[in-house]
Amino acid sequence: MAKKTAISPTRAENYPDWYQEVIKAADLAENSPVRGCMIVKPWGYAIWERIQAILDGMLKATGHVNAYFPVLIPLHFMEKEAQHVEGFAKECAVVTHHRLTVDENGKLRPDGLLEEPYIIRPTSETVIGDAFSRWVQSYRDLPLLVNQWANVMRWELRPRLFLRTSEFLWQEGHTAHATPEEALEETLKVLDLYTDLAAKNLAIPVIKGTKTPRERFPGAVETYSIEAMMQDGRALQSGTSHFLGQNFAKAMDVSFQNQEGQQQFVWTTSWGVSTRLIGGLIMTHSDDNGLVLPPKLAPTQIILLPISRDPEQKAEVMAYSDRLLQELRELSYEGESLRVELDASDRRGGEKVWHQIKRGVPVRVEIGPKEVEADSVFVGRRDKEPQDRVTWPRAEFVQRASEMLAEIQGSLLTRARTFQQENTAIIDSLDDFKEFFAQTHDDTLVTGGGFGMAHWNDAAEGHEILAQLKVTPRCVPLDGDQDPGECIFTGKPSKQRIVFAKAY
């Protein structure tokens, strides 16, 4: 008999629809009437604010400063870097007019044609590079370590909430350095910050690596990424860090006088993570009852649920809950006060509980007349089954609360790591490769699959087969074993195995 679940369809029944339903049930976001653009609803935005706070702290602690650059980019800026414009031309929102007028039929139409059109930034290498060309004169002005929190736009014909939207929110770092070594060091330093953000905070284990040449950012010399495995076995590129060499420095004329008095172009990097991470968070941890949030990311870590039908008892239950709320808020976890809320709504008990399960709150504390009398609490953890609840003496629960959050944070990472390992295969022949990815899914059903680790030498034949299988090389792992072998597509020599997967 099928278990009753809060989300329908389940992951096994229809993974893409499950994803949409989790978002809806947790009230995270919705599609807007603007093509491909989403509305990030308060609960979803609160998660984004947590990601921002954590990463912003990391970036500031490593010497980066925030700034803000124009949302519009002049067309002639885009023309300066050939690969860059080629990479983004097909998805640019173009501003051509600067006012509206009412036409003869009483309808609004664009007016005030601009001499030069602008595009809404798909990314800001050009406009920030142009600013750097003014800011950098001498080696004393370097390194320049700038970050921006902003909205960007890449026109999207097949949008999916958080994963692929025309407008999304992100941070984009842009740095300039006096030497290629320093720039490369920066690129890798940020990749490590992203890895910590993912693993230690979002509880998403990731593989760090370099992108193969065809998968590079348009204009980059080398692109690094972190790749995570979703529960359908697909890969989600969760953050990228680019070593741009002198490509943008030359395009935007960013040069400096070095210590020897010579004029040189700077070496730059750029890197970003976006609201896509929320998609990764959902698809890594959530289950058939809805969202599951790691405590470090949860806007509410503990929710108190006073439950009582009797009006007299209600006042007692509420007073007891209020005292507990104050008590818990004085505790801390990871250097911050516990984020505890109380659901004082008139919803019925079961409704209250399921509402919080679907929203992914890590710890639920049910409080009824029985608990008040026994000075206890009835506690459910989101990393366990909904019915698996435990009665704790109140004092003991308070004493254990922070520890419980740490346990949940740890258990989610362990579970995700185990899943990733169990669904990663060493593959040594093309037949095995095809079989591994054939069984993955038919776009609605999850039936296995994951990361295939195989040798590869980037030849054309390989790309053709991959295109047929809808599989892409995800990255060349930085921490991978250096075990030379033969490319499974061509038999040519390969230095190490790389990660293949179907991807979002």
Place this chain on the structure above:
Amino acid sequence: MAKKTAISPTRAENYPDWYQEVIKAADLAENSPVRGCMIVKPWGYAIWERIQAILDGMLKATGHVNAYFPVLIPLHFMEKEAQHVEGFAKECAVVTHHRLTVDENGKLRPDGLLEEPYIIRPTSETVIGDAFSRWVQSYRDLPLLVNQWANVMRWELRPRLFLRTSEFLWQEGHTAHATPEEALEETLKVLDLYTDLAAKNLAIPVIKGTKTPRERFPGAVETYSIEAMMQDGRALQSGTSHFLGQNFAKAMDVSFQNQEGQQQFVWTTSWGVSTRLIGGLIMTHSDDNGLVLPPKLAPTQIILLPISRDPEQKAEVMAYSDRLLQELRELSYEGESLRVELDASDRRGGEKVWHQIKRGVPVRVEIGPKEVEADSVFVGRRDKEPQDRVTWPRAEFVQRASEMLAEIQGSLLTRARTFQQENTAIIDSLDDFKEFFAQTHDDTLVTGGGFGMAHWNDAAEGHEILAQLKVTPRCVPLDGDQDPGECIFTGKPSKQRIVFAKAY
């Protein structure tokens, strides 16, 4: 003999140019190659982050939640509220295409014409109203208290950094309520938050009031604002809070079933403050030596300046400074750790000191071999003259540091309040009114003027004279005396004096 100043021209010589030079000397922002759009540089952005943190905390503490809505607005949304579109049509950036293509001459041009153009949001009443129409069904869904931190665009032909730029950053609150009383209460509650933000944090005294009908937000029933006086006597509208009645509810069809089971339109509000506040901050406190920051807003509250030419002494001075840095960082002011930095650069002493004066850091601590030997510090306060520095025993300075910041915060507010009072006149005749504003300034020179408090009944004759004088009614003060009188322009009855000023 003229005193030497760090900023040239001085306020008295040329106020608008002084303003630009203060921004440049403090490295707050610069014009970009994108028409009317500014680049907010790291020091300027750090001030914006302080404003955000303070106001965001206030808004959350009063039950508001953040969310994010699309940057683009479909044209047909704008058509739904007649006054609204009339108010913004002339300054809309219009997106008409969704990709770029290379034409026969090898130049990029817009391609992929959209079926319906979009505008970049000048404000989000329509797109948020559309979302509210889906979110609100019953009285149980109300009130809805939503805020958004975002960029907006209003095409600007005569831009001025921070004060008037095509793109600016702001927060916009949008709320929906079941009754007009509740909506009005919300409008005024936020006006009070803005007043506290300005007076208690930015040290800018403001006058709260209602806008006269012609100055209302397009589509509002009533617009409230806070008005501040700049050092040239002009008014800066520093924040607005609008009671929108049911105008947008009807336009965007936001209705609910009330407790009696009847279908009703909601009552809405909207309110915002923007990066314009930074312009207000500059023009309220800065002097002829550059920016002056109130401690609550200063990204760095205390700067340590180790100064030594001798390499051997340098190590000692640096070690002493480092210890002091750690000691000061353990202190707190207004519930937060002191924000203390150390300028370890190779700049010479005088250069270091003037750099920090121009950036507006509230407290400068110079440390040389003499101070190390005496276990003392040489302290300058930004609210005093640059040469007015005092030697303190180190321990005593540490003990007094937080108090000193509170004193500076207080002295800036007192000074600004005194200036405002001294430049506010009760005016009872049209001749006096003309004389008061004639002497104000000729757009470059400050020679007096300020706020004129006069009776007014909003008749056409008055508006003509005001247009000639380039004076506008700023607001009808909420806290003003209810002393009936006669309009100085028409002699008709007036309920109370209102504030007139030249304005930014």
